[in-house]
Amino acid sequence: MLSSLNIELEGKIEKSRNDLLGSLFQGFIMENIDTDYADTLHVSTLHPYSQYVTMTDDKIIWTLNTLNAEAKEKIADKIKKMEKVNIKYKEKEYKIVSTKEKSISYKDLVKENYLKDGSRRLKVSFLTPTSFKQDGRYVIFPTVRLIFQSLMLKFDKSSSDMEVFGKDILETFESYTEITMYKLRSTYFHLDGTKIPSFIGDITITIKGPAQLVNLANLLLKFGTYSGVGIKTGIGMGGTAFE
Amino acid sequence: MLSSLNIELEGKIEKSRNDLLGSLFQGFIMENIDTDYADTLHVSTLHPYSQYVTMTDDKIIWTLNTLNAEAKEKIADKIKKMEKVNIKYKEKEYKIVSTKEKSISYKDLVKENYLKDGSRRLKVSFLTPTSFKQDGRYVIFPTVRLIFQSLMLKFDKSSSDMEVFGKDILETFESYTEITMYKLRSTYFHLDGTKIPSFIGDITITIKGPAQLVNLANLLLKFGTYSGVGIKTGIGMGGTAFE
Structure with a gap:
């Protein structure tokens, strides 16, 4: 199963540097999923997810895609339940305003x-x-x-x-x-x-x-x-x- | 000798279609140079000139470059003396407002x-x-x-x-x-x-x-x-x- 979770965030971002968020959010994911699964991801060559940040009309949209049911359950479903995204870089946090999700089977x-x-x-x-x-x-x-x-x-x-x-x-x-x-x-x-x-x-x-x-x-x-x-x-x- | 003649033109132009002028201006060149030389250019593989039209700050600039002394004399020097550029397409004409020229030897x-x-x-x-x-x-x-x-x-x-x-x-x-x-x-x-x-x-x-x-x-x-x-x-x- 393929799933896409669109997360609208509220918070400050340097417009020209939204690429920075990509690696910071990956860090956030790794800290908030089960350690065992994080270890599995580290050694796996599968990479069952992708994620990126875009800006539209001054909205920050974080897209978190998962490529199988396990990744959806162990990554996207966890993140979806959270209220904010904290990142270590400059101690910033982003409030999760809303989430949208779609899934499709292979x-x-x-x-x-x-x-x-x-x-x-x-x-x-x-x-x-x-x-x-x-x-x-x-x-x-x-x-x-x-x-x-x-x-x-x-x-x-x-x-x-x-x-x-x-x-x-x-x-x-x-x-x-x-x-x-x-x-x-x-x-x-x-x-x-x-x-x-x-x-x-x-x-x-x-x-x-x-x-x-x-x-x-x-x-x-x-x-x-x-x-x-x-x-x-x-x-x-x-x-x-x-x- | 390499020469570049910059001709500022006054006249109406469809902004998105200034590429049209390129072939129209080439027609204008051919009509206004010596027939013998025009014939020579037709059969030659040398192509001793290049020309193109650009727009800057609503000015129409026609750039006419020549790649040897003969082409300068027989093309650029002729065009430079003219007061306007007439083209057949929609019977338009463009007034030559000013010309700038630079040359350099090989x-x-x-x-x-x-x-x-x-x-x-x-x-x-x-x-x-x-x-x-x-x-x-x-x-x-x-x-x-x-x-x-x-x-x-x-x-x-x-x-x-x-x-x-x-x-x-x-x-x-x-x-x-x-x-x-x-x-x-x-x-x-x-x-x-x-x-x-x-x-x-x-x-x-x-x-x-x-x-x-x-x-x-x-x-x-x-x-x-x-x-x-x-x-x-x-x-x-x-x-x-x-x-």
Whole structure:
């Protein structure tokens, strides 16, 4: 099961530095979940959640996505019950004003996206700084290959029923899929005193080729709104929206 | 000799469609230069000029660059003497309010850019829609390779004294040079009822490696402010600024 918990927060934030909150909120999560589960997460390669902070109309929205039922129960359900978020950095606290939640099973996600005709023009927004790592270097321009590679690997780790990754399918994506419109800028994600080169903005992906590929793209991008795209999606990077 | 003629125009323009003026002004040039020279330009692969239209503070600026003395004399010097620019499209005319001109010899261009230590952080602005063609397709994301390949080919065509293009040097550029910051968006350049996929915006190129390479990059990008970058620089695309 995939779940998304939207938490509206009240409190002061330095507008240009909302990326800081990502790692601070991750710290808050770790302090407030069962120690055993926190230890499991530390050693696991699964990363069954993603979270990021956005600002809309001066509202602070913290999005906390979980990628399986256990993570929902042990992370999101715990956080949802709390009244405020305390962080150690400058002793700040954020009041939880309201929460909204939505969930979908992997079965329904597949049914709604893969098993019906999807759009061939897909608009993806990178809401928080997003980056990929390739050959040990950060890549600050999105490519079709990097996006779908990241999503396929995340999907296969999270979903136990369906496997989508393959080099062939990645090459098929490269042949039939193109970024046809974009508005992007480079930025940095601040983390523990370092700056991770990244980008933010919107792209439109256009897909030619078989309907099956179109549907797979729709499925993966919808999944991406839960998993995030690229690196460090657990600490605030790679939050995406998809229409 | 490289020359740049900046012509301030007065007249009405649809703001979102200043790309239209590029091809209209090219028509105006062809009608107002000697027929013999116009014929020469038609069959030549040299393209000894570039031109584009920009808007700043509601001023219309037409930039007409020439890449050798003959083109300056036969194109820019003719246009400079005129009082207005008439175009056939909707019978519009633009009054020439003022002109500014600057010139530099290839020798001085090399002296000022290649023969002294240049900056390793180069900010390039694509002022008008810019595009590259690769394997028969338009490329709407700039890359270091495409930029310097385009500039080297244009440089070698225009300058008779110095040759810079080589596959080796292009690979050296790719290894040591990187786009480290950008703010770009895709756009279309309208031409004869078709739309050419392109991009517009700013990038910062950072160069490691030998000083010689840094200086060559500086030289080429400075040259690019005269030649333009990419395709269709004679009809309004690929106008660049460089600091």
